[in-house]
Amino acid sequence: MQNKIIDAKSALSVIKSGHTIMVAGFFDGGSPEFLLKNMENHPARNLTLITNDSGMDGRGIDKYMHSVEGMISKIYINYIGRSSASQRMLAKDPDSVVLVPQGNFAEKLRAGGVGIPAFYTPVGVGTVIEEGKEKRVFDGKEYILETAFHADVALVHAYKVDEYGNCYMRRAAKNFNTLMAMAADYVIVEAEEIVPIGNIDSDLISVPGAFINAIVKIESEGK
Numbered sequence: 001m002q003n004k005i006i007d008a009k010s011a012l013s014v015i016k017s018g019h020t021i022m023v024a025g026f027f028d029g030g031s032p033e034f035l036l037k038n039m040e041n042h043p044a045r046n047l048t049l050i051t052n053d054s055g056m057d058g059r060g061i062d063k064y065m066h067s068v069e070g071m072i073s074k075i076y077i078n079y080i081g082r083s084s085a086s087q088r089m090l091a092k093d094p095d096s097v098v099l100v101p102q103g104n105f106a107e108k109l110r111a112g113g114v115g116i117p118a119f120y121t122p123v124g125v126g127t128v129i130e131e132g133k134e135k136r137v138f139d140g141k142e143y144i145l146e147t148a149f150h151a152d153v154a155l156v157h158a159y160k161v162d163e164y165g166n167c168y169m170r171r172a173a174k175n176f177n178t179l180m181a182m183a184a185d186y187v188i189v190e191a192e193e194i195v196p197i198g199n200i201d202s203d204l205i206s207v208p209g210a211f212i213n214a215i216v217k218i219e220s221e222g223k
Contacts (some may be wrong), residue, residue: 002190004165004215008038011188011214014041015153020048022109022154022180027055030173032157034218036061036191039071048074050149051218052105052176062086076149078102101129104146105181105209111148113182118147154184158207160200165212168204188214 011037015021025031049072055062062083072089076098080086090097100108101123111119120143126132134145156177158167167189169177181187189212 008216011216015044019152023038023051024156025178026175030157030175032155032190035155041188047071050076053079054086056082078105109147109179109183112150152186156181156189158215159187159218160193162195162197164197165209166205166216167207168200169206178206181211184185186213190218192218
């Protein structure tokens with residue numbers, strides 16, 4: 001069996017300039033903050049970021065975006081909130097921040113994870129969301145075509161992970177961690193605890209280990 005347990009620096013070295021990366025979590029709930037902390041001073045540039053939100057000043061992703069701003073050239077997101085880093089990106093270049101309705105955001109992730117390239121949705125019809133997108137009518141109702149999300153690398157968080165990569169994600173921390181783990185070519189999970197195979201009840205597995213490429217143990221100062 002391949003050893004998937006490696007240090008954060010080695011795991012994150014797979015991220016290259018021009019890559020699209022997904023960062024899971026909902027504000028700071030289930031956010032892979034230890035991995036984000038280790039992204040500081042990463043050499044990659046011109047990254048596209050797909051994430052639910054950019055947190056608030058000093059919380060969630062915003063806490064680290066200030067140090068990685070030069071890396072990120074575009075964000076797909078559904079909530080900016082009080083993140084000054086995202087606000088500056090939007091003010092400097094409106095095209096660099098793409099707002100996606102949360103339902104569409106989740107479905108774009110799910111579609112990407114199961115191999116569906118695009119889908120029709122009524123969400124956004126008659127708003128700026130439909131600009132430049134194909135429209136069709138089904139049973140007298142208008143729909144717009146949305147394409148699926150896909151990433152080169154996803155960063156996710158789990159409470160407990162076994163040595164194969166089977167993940168137990170607790171409570172609300174499941175949020176986008178489960179969807180993003182399916183929609184990327186390479187998935188890095190940060191784990192609060194790593195256990196031997198068989199130590200996680202199969203009913204508790206949120207993401208099967210087949211989707212996980214690298215496991216990073218969270219160091220105590222990282223959370």
